[in-house]
Amino acid sequence: MNRRFTAVLAIAASVAMLGNCATAEETEAKEAKGRLMMATTTSTADTGLLDYLAPIFLEDTGWELQWDAVGTGEALKMGENGDVDIVLVHAKASEEEFVESGFGVERFPVMYNDFIVVGPEEPIEATDDIEAVFTQITEENLAFVSRGDDSGTDKKEKKIWAALELEPTGNENYVESGQGMGATLTMADEMQAYCLTDRGTFLKLKKDADVALELEIVCEGAKDLLNQYGVIAVNPEKYPEVNNEAANEFIEWICSDEVQELIGEFGVEEYGQALFTPNAGTEN
Amino acid sequence: MNGIENLVNRLFSDVGVYDAIRVTLCMSVCSTLLSSVFGIALGLTLERFSFPGKRIVVRINRTLMGVPPVVVGLVVYMLIMRRGPLGFLGLLFTVRGMILAQTLIITPIICGMTYSYAVKTAPAVRVFAKTMGASRLQTSLLLVKEMKYELYFAMISGFGRSISEVGAVMLVGGNIKGNTRTMTTAIALLKSQGIFHEGLTLGLLLLAMAFVIQCLADFLRREVREEENY
Numbered sequence: 001m002n003r004r005f006t007a008v009l010a011i012a013a014s015v016a017m018l019g020n021c022a023t024a025e026e027t028e029a030k031e032a033k034g035r036l037m038m039a040t041t042t043s044t045a046d047t048g049l050l051d052y053l054a055p056i057f058l059e060d061t062g063w064e065l066q067w068d069a070v071g072t073g074e075a076l077k078m079g080e081n082g083d084v085d086i087v088l089v090h091a092k093a094s095e096e097e098f099v100e101s102g103f104g105v106e107r108f109p110v111m112y113n114d115f116i117v118v119g120p121e122e123p124i125e126a127t128d129d130i131e132a133v134f135t136q137i138t139e140e141n142l143a144f145v146s147r148g149d150d151s152g153t154d155k156k157e158k159k160i161w162a163a164l165e166l167e168p169t170g171n172e173n174y175v176e177s178g179q180g181m182g183a184t185l186t187m188a189d190e191m192q193a194y195c196l197t198d199r200g201t202f203l204k205l206k207k208d209a210d211v212a213l214e215l216e217i218v219c220e221g222a223k224d225l226l227n228q229y230g231v232i233a234v235n236p237e238k239y240p241e242v243n244n245e246a247a248n249e250f251i252e253w254i255c256s257d258e259v260q261e262l263i264g265e266f267g268v269e270e271y272g273q274a275l276f277t278p279n280a281g282t283e284n
Numbered sequence: 285m286n287g288i289e290n291l292v293n294r295l296f297s298d299v300g301v302y303d304a305i306r307v308t309l310c311m312s313v314c315s316t317l318l319s320s321v322f323g324i325a326l327g328l329t330l331e332r333f334s335f336p337g338k339r340i341v342v343r344i345n346r347t348l349m350g351v352p353p354v355v356v357g358l359v360v361y362m363l364i365m366r367r368g369p370l371g372f373l374g375l376l377f378t379v380r381g382m383i384l385a386q387t388l389i390i391t392p393i394i395c396g397m398t399y400s401y402a403v404k405t406a407p408a409v410r411v412f413a414k415t416m417g418a419s420r421l422q423t424s425l426l427l428v429k430e431m432k433y434e435l436y437f438a439m440i441s442g443f444g445r446s447i448s449e450v451g452a453v454m455l456v457g458g459n460i461k462g463n464t465r466t467m468t469t470a471i472a473l474l475k476s477q478g479i480f481h482e483g484l485t486l487g488l489l490l491l492a493m494a495f496v497i498q499c500l501a502d503f504l505r506r507e508v509r510e511e512e513n514y
Binding site: 070071073074075076077078148149150175176177178179180183187190191192211 | 365366367376377454458459460461463465469470472473475476477478
């Protein structure tokens, strides 16, 4: 009985020590002035852009950038609830509404990437005509995986269908995954279906996935397919507890010429092409 | 009033609640039944025979009772994906695939519980059956009958795990609207859209369903017990 008790005590003690270790490490890593919490879309995180920028941001300004990568809809919602200090998303209309409702201070354009349609090489031939591709998908009832999660990409897709006056749900092979871009792309690959995606996530997945994607780009370069990112600080008048100082520093930093240049270089070495095109200071 | 109407409309059209309820029930019931068959049979077999390494097997079983469902989901995904070893079956993103994953998750739970109960009950039953000259099959049946309530409880535990699981069904089922979207993955989706209230409503609905099923099962159990008293 006594031995058993000692064993339990030993386990409890080691667990407690482990807990101590974790806190010790945390305090060590926290040389930073503080933490800037960002809500952003899955694409900025999935492509590794933020992993690339965060250490440089820490070095330049002393703030530690942390982020939660979710869909644009949820990211803005987190801003509305004051759960984060800053949002970096890509759905201009929703972003402007976010600022107008007083949740955000001001929207600054940062960069853009573009959407592409990927899928099997047959029967759709590679083209730059998004209208033709979407029409063919509807007319021939081709398999298509939609995000269906109200994210920026999902909104973009819905907008294209609407602009073409097509009803995608009439196509029995049109499915909604309700998941992030990476999961949706893997699903499209499994189902040999078409899918609207941002270029960054596709390139990253194509390169890194354990089971190589068989999807190919079937439509790129259309003007409708540009994807503008904006950064907005959450309004400190609404939520005094947000870290507005760090948020403003981040906006100034990411819009600076040097960082814009860094963004333009990101991915060139690894994928042979830039994933994002910087355009801070423009009207986009 | 308008708010409630909006909520209901949204729930029933956007997320596809009817389909989600149907898929959830179909998946949980099927996987619980399958797991009960396998789990009870395995648990009883494990109790019945002793062999070298049995204690290790029991320990592995206990570990598997707490296996993270998402790990099972990943393994099943890799098995049944198009270029996986079982890809030709076309189970990925289907309810059948989800049932497979769920069965793998729940079977160890039911097996482990059955084993623990059997260890306590079986020796006495076996002695009794032997004195009555029962055959091996008769003895097993008698044991199952004796452990009726415990087995029922094991099944309910399995069902509870099945109905509340989200990681594995998300991976294997793919959360396809109207097809493999369950109530739990629908809640995950609603959360990812920043829609918390509807998610909560759906969660309450799920709890209510579980409660009704419990009541129903309890009712059936009481019937049996009353019959026995006479």
